[in-house]
Amino acid sequence: MPAIEVRGLHKRYKDTVAVEDVSLTVEEGEIYGILGRNGAGKTTTVEAVAGLRRPDRGEVRVFGLDPRRDRRVRQLLGVQLQEAALHSSLTVRELVRLHRSFHRDGADPDELIELVGLADRRRTRFEKLSGGQQQRLNIALALVGRPRAVILDELTTGLDPAARRHMWEAVAGLRDRGVTVVLVSHHMEEVERLCDRLALIERGRVAAVDTPDGLVARAGLDQVVRFRTRDPFDPALLDGVAEVRAVRTEDGLVTATGTGELLHAVSTALVTAGVAALDTTYRRAGLEDAFLALTGSPFDPASSYPASASSYLADDANREGTER
Numbered sequence: 484m485p486a487i488e489v490r491g492l493h494k495r496y497k498d499t500v501a502v503e504d505v506s507l508t509v510e511e512g513e514i515y516g517i518l519g520r521n522g523a524g525k526t527t528t529v530e531a532v533a534g535l536r537r538p539d540r541g542e543v544r545v546f547g548l549d550p551r552r553d554r555r556v557r558q559l560l561g562v563q564l565q566e567a568a569l570h571s572s573l574t575v576r577e578l579v580r581l582h583r584s585f586h587r588d589g590a591d592p593d594e595l596i597e598l599v600g601l602a603d604r605r606r607t608r609f610e611k612l613s614g615g616q617q618q619r620l621n622i623a624l625a626l627v628g629r630p631r632a633v634i635l636d637e638l639t640t641g642l643d644p645a646a647r648r649h650m651w652e653a654v655a656g657l658r659d660r661g662v663t664v665v666l667v668s669h670h671m672e673e674v675e676r677l678c679d680r681l682a683l684i685e686r687g688r689v690a691a692v693d694t695p696d697g698l699v700a701r702a703g704l705d706q707v708v709r710f711r712t713r714d715p716f717d718p719a720l721l722d723g724v725a726e727v728r729a730v731r732t733e734d735g736l737v738t739a740t741g742t743g744e745l746l747h748a749v750s751t752a753l754v755t756a757g758v759a760a761l762d763t764t765y766r767r768a769g770l771e772d773a774f775l776a777l778t779g780s781p782f783d784p785a786s787s788y789p790a791s792a793s794s795y796l797a798d799d800a801n802r803e804g805t806e807r
């Protein structure tokens with residue numbers, strides 16, 4: 484039985500269609516990423532999974548149970564959402580203990596506080612915590628019932644780099660203990676490092692589901708060449724180069740993504756055109772590059788996809804849909 488199953492989810496808020504048609508299956512024990520731009524419908528989807536939103540249409544199951552009808556889901560699923568209302572005058576420890584009391588077999592409060600790196604803030608009131616510390620406390624509260632699955636919505640937003648890495652280790656540790664994790668994120672490195680699979684949500688639909696490497700492979704690229712030119716660069720110079728999948732120019736920095744003998748092919752084209760490349764670098768492509776290749780623009784949560792990229796991705800989503 485999958486940990487989480489969503490079929491044909493629709494949710495509209497007055498005039499806004501937040502979720503148009505989302506289906507996804509999260510297998511037990513995996514870290515499943517949900518990635519997409521602002522307003523794509525990620526939070527609405529996970530709120531429906533948590534039973535906090537009533538779908539207009541569609542079905543949600545958590546370990547086979549309907550989260551809106553079956554109270555057992557509260558014991559099975561931990562939820563850390565973007566905004567949580569907590570008693571601001573209670574201390575970290577009091578809040579963890581309070582939430583612990585809602586569960587039959589909860590975690591040890593002090594261990595949990597340690598896990599999220601708040602040991603030195605144990606006696607601090609919620610209202611006196613920094614934004615990042617409040618975020619960490621919310622994560623602790625999501626884990627307090629020792630859930631079999633946990634939803635983490637923007638896990639590391641607002642955390643400093645050290646705290647972020649600490650949290651990544653904690654999430655990997657959850658997987659090691661067999662906990663299923665749904666991770667809503669805008670952070671490419673986070674998704675790439677942690678997720679076994681990820682769904683790209685685009686305008687309320689699942690546009691693609693794959694492993695991070697699989698998504699990069701689907702984009703038909705595995706390498707990135709970057710260089711500067713003294714004069715403004717005309718991307719049309721690389722138009723006929725078969726190895727090049729996409730070219731972007733930003734602040735005088737040219738980024739070409741592609742496959743095969745990419746570096747050689749790009750260098751040859753530049754030499755032929757009499758263009759000197761400066762500061763050339765070469766590396767393997769990542770998830771962010773995949774978005775660049777598929778959309779023609781870097782992954783910017785605040786901007787939307789051009790239609791051509793959406794349709795490219797939609798084909799993949801249909802494949803995923805028919806396979807299952």
Ligand SMILES: Nc1ncnc2c1ncn2[C@@H]1O[C@H](COP(=O)(O)OP(=O)(O)OP(=O)(O)O)[C@@H](O)[C@H]1O
Nearest residue numbers: 496499500501519520521522523524525526527528
């Ligand atoms: N309570 C609400 N009332 C009205 N509209 C809403 C509500 N919640 C979300 N929306 C709208 O539904 C759409 C999807 O929102 P949702 O929060 O699910 O997106 P998201 O992908 O989680 O975005 P973000 O990355 O910004 O958190 C957006 O257009 C949003 O404005």
